[in-house]
Amino acid sequence: MAALEGRAGLCSLAAAALLLLAALTYLPPLLLAYRSHGFWLKRSSYAEQPSVRFRHEVLLAGLTAGGASLGWSSFSACNRLLGPRLRAPLVSAREEDTNQDGVMDRLHFQLELPLQSTEQILGVQLLLTFDYQLQRMSTFVMQSMAFLQTFSPVPGSRVFVNGDLRLRQRQPLGHCGLDSRYNVSVINGSSPFAWDYDLVNIVAAYQERNVTTFLSDSSPIWVVGRAPSDPFVIQATIHYPVDLIVYQPGFWEMIKFAWIQYVCILLIFLWICERIKTFLFQNQVLTTIPVLPVSSILSHKEHQS
Structure with a gap:
């Protein structure tokens, strides 16, 4: 039933x-x-290898044993301001795409700084700039930098650097669209004023951004024993690894x-x-x-x- x-x-x-x-x-x-x-879901993340290209913009400052400073840059206005402290180096830079996927994987950079026989280098500060782009979610484009500084109580002949160019975010990126708010020069190369080439001012202005890059795990190796006629050499290998990108979901x-x-x-x-x-x-x-x-x-x- x-x-x-x-x-x-x-x-x-x-x-x-x-x-x-x-x-x-x-x-x-x-x-x-x-x-x-x-x-x-307020924040999410994904992995992407950025498209990075070296802009061939360099700013170098060296500290000698006598307390004097030497320098060189790829900007002619800055070099004029250096006057007798200017040292014109031999610079070479080469980028590699090791896996042939169309995205550069690392930069090999070398700088040979000529010195007078009485000059000894105790420390260096080096700033390199890059074009940095992400495109998997939103298209994020900016001009960024890598900053290296290392000092030693013993005068050196060369320094080796091997590190990663990493992304630092104070806020998530968008999930779509074009974001080019930081696609501006890190260094104002057309300025005639020394203030615009001061590393303290450049780094301070750069750190005001919500999205920056930095040199991670560089671990500089300081080598001593330079002959008076030899230049001081900086050898740097900077990798462009896959990074974790935080974004605002749609x-x-x-x-x-x-x-x-x-x-x-x-x-x-x-x-x-x-x-x-x-x-x-x-x-x-x-x-x-x-x-x-x-x-x-x-x-x-x-x-x-």
Whole structure:
């Protein structure tokens, strides 16, 4: 025999119970997902190897044993300001794409600084600039820099540097569009003023950005024992590795993330609610009007005819 179905009026206790069960089924999962402190995806991240190219812009400052400073830059205005402290070096730079994927992987940089026979180098500060671009999510373009400084109590003949050009973020990037707010020169090479070539001022202005690059894990190796006629040599290998990029998710990504969390909890509540309804109506805890199923009514009419 077919099971009887129940029917109740809109103002009945059974209808109120069904409404309460529906509220207790769909609202608690939403509250639980929200209170778990991860309902809305505010930040996300992905891995990308940036497209980096060396701009061949260099700013060098050297400290001698006598306390004097020497220098050189790729900017003629800065070199004029150096006057007798200028030392014109021999510079070579070569970028490599080791895996032939169209994205450069490292920079080999060498600078040979000529010195007078009485000059000894105790420390160097080197600034290199780059074109930096990300394009997997938003297209982010900027001019960035790598800054190296190393000092020793013993005069040196050369210094070796091997590090990674890494991204530092104070705020996430966008998930789409073009972001070129920092696509401006790190060094104002057209300025005639010494203030614009001071490393303290350049680094301070650069650190005001919310997105910068820095030289990571460089671990300079200082080598002593220079002959009076030999130049001081800086050899640097700078890698452009895959980096972790933090970005602000878009609307649909936030909705997808929230929906997955909500549905996972909702399935449990739906299972519990179905068991409660079955118990209430099968045991007549709530009063309803019995109604024969349509299949039973048709069978009864056929039997009468």
